[in-house]
Amino acid sequence: MFFNLNQYLSVLMAVLFANSFIFPVLLIPFLALTVVSFCITLKAQYYIINKQIFFIFFIIVISILLPIVKSSSLYDVKVGIFLICSILFSYTLSYLKPIKSLTACLLPLLFSLVMFTYYAFNGISAEDFFPLNSRNFVAVTLFLGLFAYFALSKNYTVSGRLIVLNLAICFFCIYAVGRAGIVLSFVLLAFYSLNYVIDVTKKFKRESKLLVRMLMLMSVFTILVFLIDYLYTNDFLARIISRGMHDLSRKNIIKEYLSSLDGTNLILGVKLAELELMNKFNNNLHNSYLSVHSSFGLIYSLFFMFLVSYSLVLSWRRKYYPVIFLMLVILARGVSDIQVLAGRGDWVFYFVLFYLIQSQQQMKKLVKVQILHTEKS
Numbered sequence: 001m002f003f004n005l006n007q008y009l010s011v012l013m014a015v016l017f018a019n020s021f022i023f024p025v026l027l028i029p030f031l032a033l034t035v036v037s038f039c040i041t042l043k044a045q046y047y048i049i050n051k052q053i054f055f056i057f058f059i060i061v062i063s064i065l066l067p068i069v070k071s072s073s074l075y076d077v078k079v080g081i082f083l084i085c086s087i088l089f090s091y092t093l094s095y096l097k098p099i100k101s102l103t104a105c106l107l108p109l110l111f112s113l114v115m116f117t118y119y120a121f122n123g124i125s126a127e128d129f130f131p132l133n134s135r136n137f138v139a140v141t142l143f144l145g146l147f148a149y150f151a152l153s154k155n156y157t158v159s160g161r162l163i164v165l166n167l168a169i170c171f172f173c174i175y176a177v178g179r180a181g182i183v184l185s186f187v188l189l190a191f192y193s194l195n196y197v198i199d200v201t202k203k204f205k206r207e208s209k210l211l212v213r214m215l216m217l218m219s220v221f222t223i224l225v226f227l228i229d230y231l232y233t234n235d236f237l238a239r240i241i242s243r244g245m246h247d248l249s250r251k252n253i254i255k256e257y258l259s260s261l262d263g264t265n266l267i268l269g270v271k272l273a274e275l276e277l278m279n280k281f282n283n284n285l286h287n288s289y290l291s292v293h294s295s296f297g298l299i300y301s302l303f304f305m306f307l308v309s310y311s312l313v314l315s316w317r318r319k320y321y322p323v324i325f326l327m328l329v330i331l332a333r334g335v336s337d338i339q340v341l342a343g344r345g346d347w348v349f350y351f352v353l354f355y356l357i358q359s360q361q362q363m364k365k366l367v368k369v370q371i372l373h374t375e376k377s
Contacts, residue, residue, distance in 0.1 A: 014108045018112060098155070106165070136181060267299070268298075318356065
């Protein structure tokens, strides 16, 4: 299978980026390769940067720099540089031609699954999977690895292989005992299974559709029952039911953060050193939305949420339902942990936005060419 240089780099960057939770040192080559790949993209001049994308870049850079200059926080500077590079990464992916090799597109997710399998067989606890993060990032890593498949392949449908990989994602979310990860992985598996059944049965004759659909749904349902039974016998289900999705410490963090907002803090973000609870939780807000506001202030927070909403609307119009659902799962995961947004997950929404914007431009150009051709003939 032939790949050009930028496709090789993009697959490599996706592997590095998707697994940087496991090995933080991978961020160093990722940042370097991002600049190289972005320069290659511009030099090749696949497409001219349109006004919409240029305006988005401009607002992002300005909204990120203003709070950083004001706070002079080294951490925010690092996050800002990282965020800009991840946006350049998403820009490069959005203009990249689809990679037809399934294995190459699945490499980011497969790398994570192989590492987690190795750790599990060697008796390593999920708490020790990540040197600088908690076991909750098992789900985040796998969700982002799954989205990397969609971004590299430009194939926004669900295949049987993805269903199998979703089962593996469910298993490792259970192994990590993360409540939000378990619930969201089950919901994602159920949606993808239903989506796959509907797509597959369209290929069968009308009289056999019902039988095929029922058999496939029964197979998925059986697997789900076994997973739920595993949760129950290992007391995971009792823990989820007893605590629900509520956490008193997270509630107190949110209350303290919101009560600290005034004119300056509201616009430029809250300094975490000023919050009493942050000393107990090592400056971990346990909420990506608060983390975005803390690092970059109100302007970027509102602009980012607008871009997220816009990308969801555009995806809905294109009927990219598997991508939409995965985006919603990632957004839901950001409610209970940091580094999903203002971290490893932002590129997902920028990729969708850039890809759909340039796709719309391509369609308009094709329509204009067809109109001109019709007029000449």
